[in-house]
Amino acid sequence: MNKSELIEAIAERADVPKAQAGRVIDALTDVVGDALADGSQVSLVGFGTFLTRERPARSGRNPRTGETIQIAASRTPSFKAGKALKDRVN
Structure with missing residues (x-):
């Protein structure tokens, strides 16, 4: 499902116009x-x-040259599914 299909x-489920649903999805994201950036x-x-x-931080390799490079430390977004979602999927 892509963004337009989600909108x-x-x-349909909330009985609102697509434009309003699109604004809600944009606001949510x-x-x-x-919040994650903060x-x-x-x-x-x-x-x-x-x-x-x-x-x-970790070391890696350039696949083209085989040279070892340093990869900087970073923060990455993640999602942890809740129990109800896990149960619904399974």
């Missing part, structure tokens, strides 16, 4: 992204938690 499905996590009970994980 269409939400518009903006709020979650801003180091916070967003928990939706029954669905899951959006959070960031720390990736330590």
Whole structure:
């Protein structure tokens, strides 16, 4: 399912126009992204938690030259599914 299909499905289930559903999806992604950028996590009970994980610095290899390079430490977004979502999928 892509973004336009998601907007269409939400518009049908919530009985709202597609434009309004699109604005809601855009607002949700903006709020979650801003929270993660600030180091916070967003928990939706029954669905899951959006959070960031720390990736330590490590060494890697350039596949073209075989040269060893240093890869900097970084934060990466992550999602941890809640129990209700896991049960629904299984």
